[in-house]
Amino acid sequence: MTTLTNRPNTALIVVDVQNGVVEGAFRRDDVIANIQVCVATARSEGVPVIWVRHSSEQLVSGSDSWKIVPELQPLPDETIIEKQFGDSFEATSLESELGRLEVGKLLVTGAQTDACIRSTIHGALVRGYDTLLVSDAHTTEDLSQWGAPGPEQVINHTNLYWSDQSAPGRIAGVVRAAEVSFS
DSSP states (O other): OOSSTTOOEEEEEEEOOBHHHHTTOTTHHHHHHHHHHHHHHHHHTTOOEEEEEEOSSSSOTTSTTTSBOTTSOOOTTSOEEEESSSSTTTTSSHHHHHHHTTEEEEEEEEEOIIIIIHHHHHHHHHTTOEEEEEEEEEEOOOOGGGTOOOHHHHHHHHHHHHHTOEETTEEEEEEOGGGOOOO
């Protein structure tokens, strides 16, 4: 279990599901629907939903591309973490927010699989969190023209890779959106 002391709680993290990030993403609508299932489950079980939003030259703060997709809207009392690096922990208030909420286990969803999702799940595990990736609730765009595998292969490989991760005193793994339970 988590190596963090006095952290019995779980949180759902929704990373960068922004208009400009997912507009050309693989299976965009299916993935957003699966994230909606996770968010609804978390809310119904009283589990915190933490939203992460990226800013960059392409995702200018306040622009339409920077906004979270209309299908997924944070509630007024849900935290939004602003970030500028791939790892959602890097130079953000995420760690202090999770500490305040006594969270030691994370379920991670969002985009992009081969960038911010991978950085965030690794960042969480090395910081002591139990870290589950929701296997059908993350996506990426097609970067094959730059030599990357196709998006389906990237997603499948990330799920395979993360399903076999471990670290002393921590667990990692994958779970499908329909199987997510926080109790």
